[in-house]
Amino acid sequence: MLVEDDENHAALINRAFATESHCRLLVTSTLEQAKSQLDLSSPDLIITDVKLPDGHGTELLDPGSDCPTIVMTSYSDEKVAVNAIKSGAAEYIVKTAETMASLPRTANRVLRVWRLLIDQNLAHERQQRLTAILEATPDLICIANLDGFVTYINQAGRNLLGIGKNENINRIRLADFHSPADGQKILSEGIPCAIREGMWTEETTFLSLNGEKVLTSLVLISHRNNHGEIEFFPPLHAIFATCGRPRNVSNILPITIR
Secondary structure, eight states: OEEOOOHHHHHHHHHHHHTOTTOOOOEEOSHHHHHHHHHHOOOSOEEEESEETTEEGGGGOOTTOSSOEEEEEOGGGHHHHHHHHHTTOSEEEEOOHHHHHTHHHHHHHHHHHHHHHHHHHHHHHHHHHHHHHHHHOSSBOEEEOTTSBEEEEOHHHHHHHTOOTTOOOTTOBGGGGBOHHHHHHIIIIIHHHHHHHSEEEEEEEEEOTTSOEEEEEEEEEEEEOTTSOEEOOOOOEEEEEETTEEEEEEEEEEEOOO
16 A cells, blocks of 8 residues: 555556556555555555655554555655654655655565564464473473484473483483483484484383383484475373373474484
């Protein structure tokens, strides 16, 4: 949506967007018209002049909005534009024939950055929710990288394995908690097989915190993204306890390239 009261400027910008087949430009000339349109539908992007006949375009800035805003100013209004950026505008331009004609490129760049930020925020929120779930479960849950080193382990797992809350886990291998023979088999056979074929299963022996040997059904799974690259996948080490002592462990070890 373009909010511009200068007919010549609006015409120039409209011609620039006319060459963008994927864009539909809705032109409004007043703040009231823009607000009325926003009540009806939400555009992907707002481009607004700072000075409008009935107010300032900066009134369209909404911290909770799901679309970015580009603010346009004259040279004398550049300080206003900087303040608009601080208030949440995604970008500003000083109006010239060249900058207005190149607005489609500016708009595409702003939208790419905006969507990237949204994706990052969503990923962060999902990670926080997942971490909360993993930390609340009584089961041992961990993630290991391509070399078998643990990159994450929840508190239940730390408790079981005797790993301190602040202890660095980057040099700990999942194989360290199995018998030497099984540990070597995980590193030499299991991980390569999981990378090559997607999964490897084997009965192994897990060494609990008190030194007890526990029969383990071990499953190593490698998860690939859309580009065929191996990524980590939420793993599960389900600890089935009797009288507080583990009697069986099912391990799912995801593989990730670091």
